[in-house]
Amino acid sequence: MATGQTFDIVVVGAGPxxxxxxxxxxxxxxxxxxVDENNKPGGQLFKQIHKFFGSHEHRAGVRGYxxxxxxxxxxxxxxxxxxxxxVVHGLFDSRLAVLxxxxxxxxxxxxxILATGASENAVAFPGSTLPGVxxxxxIQTMINVHRVLPGKRFVMLGSGNVGLxxxxxxxxxxxxxxxVVEAMPSxxxxxxxxxxxxxxxxxxxxxxxxxxxxxxxKVEAVVLATLGPDGRIDPQSERTxxxxxxxxxxxxxxxxxLAWMAGCEFFFSPKLGxxxxxxxxxxxxxxxxxxxxxxxxxxxEASTAMEEGRLAGIAAAESLGLVEAAAAATDKAAVRxxxxxxxxxxxxxxxxxxxAEILQQQALRSGQGxxxxxx
Amino acid sequence: MRVEKHPVLGDREVGRLVTxxxxxxxxxxxxxxxxAAALLAQGMIVMRRTPRFGEPRGxxxxxxxxxxxxxxxxxxxxxxxxxxxVKAGMVITSNLKGGGE
Ligand SMILES: Cc1cc2nc3c(=O)[nH]c(=O)nc-3n(C[C@H](O)[C@H](O)[C@H](O)COP(=O)(O)OP(=O)(O)OC[C@H]3O[C@@H](n4cnc5c(N)ncnc54)[C@H](O)[C@@H]3O)c2cc1C
Ligand code: FES
Numbered sequence: 001m002a003t004g005q006t007f008d009i010v011v012v013g014a015g016p017x018x019x020x021x022x023x024x025x026x027x028x029x030x031x032x033x034x035v036d037e038n039n040k041p042g043g044q045l046f047k048q049i050h051k052f053f054g055s056h057e058h059r060a061g062v063r064g065y066x067x068x069x070x071x072x073x074x075x076x077x078x079x080x081x082x083x084x085x086x087v088v089h090g091l092f093d094s095r096l097a098v099l100x101x102x103x104x105x106x107x108x109x110x111x112x113i114l115a116t117g118a119s120e121n122a123v124a125f126p127g128s129t130l131p132g133v134x135x136x137x138x139i140q141t142m143i144n145v146h147r148v149l150p151g152k153r154f155v156m157l158g159s160g161n162v163g164l165x166x167x168x169x170x171x172x173x174x175x176x177x178x179x180v181v182e183a184m185p186s187x188x189x190x191x192x193x194x195x196x197x198x199x200x201x202x203x204x205x206x207x208x209x210x211x212x213x214x215x216x217x218k219v220e221a222v223v224l225a226t227l228g229p230d231g232r233i234d235p236q237s238e239r240t241x242x243x244x245x246x247x248x249x250x251x252x253x254x255x256x257x258l259a260w261m262a263g264c265e266f267f268f269s270p271k272l273g274x275x276x277x278x279x280x281x282x283x284x285x286x287x288x289x290x291x292x293x294x295x296x297x298x299x300x301e302a303s304t305a306m307e308e309g310r311l312a313g314i315a316a317a318e319s320l321g322l323v324e325a326a327a328a329a330t331d332k333a334a335v336r337x338x339x340x341x342x343x344x345x346x347x348x349x350x351x352x353x354x355x356a357e358i359l360q361q362q363a364l365r366s367g368q369g370x371x372x373x374x375x
Numbered sequence: 376m377r378v379e380k381h382p383v384l385g386d387r388e389v390g391r392l393v394t395x396x397x398x399x400x401x402x403x404x405x406x407x408x409x410x411a412a413a414l415l416a417q418g419m420i421v422m423r424r425t426p427r428f429g430e431p432r433g434x435x436x437x438x439x440x441x442x443x444x445x446x447x448x449x450x451x452x453x454x455x456x457x458x459x460x461v462k463a464g465m466v467i468t469s470n471l472k473g474g475g476e
Contacts, residue, residue: 037439039460049383063383119440129443131420131433138437138457146412147378147387150420150434173378217431218420 007033007081009316010096010109012088012258015043016302017294017309018115019071019080024313025113026078029322033107034080035098037087040145042068043117045302047140049172050165052302064302071306091262094289111289111316114259115309118252118273118295123157126212132219136166136249143173151245155222156180157210163249164193170247171200178241180204183227190347210246211238219244252299262290267361271354272298278362281336282315283308286366291316298358300351307339377416393463410456410467411437411444422446422456423470446470 009025011018014036026032040046048064075082083100090097096107120135127133132151136158142148154170156163159182167177180197185207187194194204211225211233226237252273259277260266264285267278276298283291293312294305311332318328343352379387391406397414404413411422411434420433422444432443439458447468448454456467 038458119438120436122435129430129432131422131431134434135436138434141437142412142415142434143378144384146408147381147384148412148416149376149378150415152376172382174380218433
């Protein structure tokens with residue numbers, strides 16, 4: 001194995017959380033490296049061509065890929081080093097094993113910030129392995145980044161924001177969307193996104209699921225069924241749509257393998273997508289060199305991911321003695337205030353409570369009160 | 376199918392066009408795009424068959440995690456085509472008889 005280089009801070013993942021973390025760390029004088037397994041930096045941002053929701057402070061109304069470009073420019077200006085086509089596949093204390101463009105290297109880090117994001121959930125039904133059944137994120141990358149339509153007539157399973165947005169973007173790309181199917185009794189995503197779909201004449205069928213997908217070697221038809229009050233499929237209600245592609249938008253799960261490998265403590269939060277690395281209000285895990293930020297700490301949004309990244313970047317630089325405690329405290333307080341705003345309102349409140357639970361757990365287990373989130 | 380025109384992204388910028396061979400057929404692809412994107416653009420959606428039961432599989436996750444899109448590329452078996460960029464003259468075969476055995 002090639003003996004590698006040493007950095008003050010190594011960030012894993014060049015999505016919004018990782019880039020924001022690297023910028024804050026580098027601004028404070030840390031020699032910072034960001035590694036991402038993709039050939040393009042930006043994480044989820046580069047496939048998001050819609051105007052972002054959220055408050056104006058958080059660049060709502062700006063399209064995802066523009067936010068990505070701004071972050072990249074800033075990172076370059078601050079002297080952040082970025083390695084692409086670089087998979088981190090092992091953590092040995094504060095050493096990282098990286099496969100960079102086919103070459104194996106180790107990197108020694110003073111602090112590590114994991115910002116690996118989340119991966120899409122799958123759901124099984126008869127025919128779900130047929131070619132033509134795809135994750136909604138995979139469809140989004142194909143149409144918006146590579147400009148390829150993987151099919152002509154789509155059915156989307158899941159009416160959260162991801163399902164709704166990808167349906168709208170499919171129509172922008174020239175595809176036909178036959179229906180959005182939602183097992184729950186009501187639409188999961190924001191009203192604005194649902195309204196756009198409905199205005200385009202696409203039905204959003206709640207209380208409905210895909211009972212099976214049929215076809216010879218590929219998707220040829222999708223059989224829908226209504227769910228009865230007992231949550232079971234009502235066979236009488238089955239009807240068939242002649243779709244050739246099915247999108248699955250049934251939630252995301254934090255990508256936590258490296259955190260498990262490092263051996264930090266975890267916490268189970270169904271609301272935030274599953275098992276999450278426990279962290280304190282500085283985004284520090286139970287290990288003194290390991291920080292986390294973004295969807296890995298609970299599936300939320302790019303806006304919160306960036307703020308968490310900033311927090312982790314400032315805190316990691318502070319822990320290396322690169323900034324004075326008073327200056328860091330002021331900067332962190334400002335970030336926390338913005339996060340609180342993001343986690344307010346009818347959609348944010350649930351996430352705020354779930355996040356507060358993580359901090360409480362961390363405080364309990366470490367036996368410390370910790371700095372208060374709300375100053 | 377390629378998305379040529381787009382209300383937000385504008386017209387597609389075509390990169391360098393190259394030829395690759397897929398199960399003996401010559402197809403046009405854009406250099407640097409994932410192999411899977413080039414195949415999907417041609418309507419080729421079956422990338423491999425499972426070793427034991429011969430069931431077809433195609434792109435599922437698109438981010439290199441599920442391995443459903445694995446094919447043999449220039450003699451190397453089980454290459455994830457959704458994260459492997461196209462190079463001119465690549466010879467690709469679906470693992471139709473299954474796996475690397
Ligand atoms: C369809 C859709 C629409 C959305 N719309 C909005 C919106 O309007 N507003 C909003 O605020 N949010 C939105 N989001 C959510 C937002 O995109 C995510 O919350 C955000 O991208 C999370 O950022 P992140 O940096 O944590 O992770 P990601 O953006 O997922 O980045 C993680 C990066 O880590 C890399 N990585 C992972 N593991 C490794 C490893 N082992 N080695 C090297 N690299 C690794 C990955 O390649 C990836 O680039 C949307 C999401 C989707 C899917
Ligand atoms: S589609 Fe999942 S690895 Fe390629």
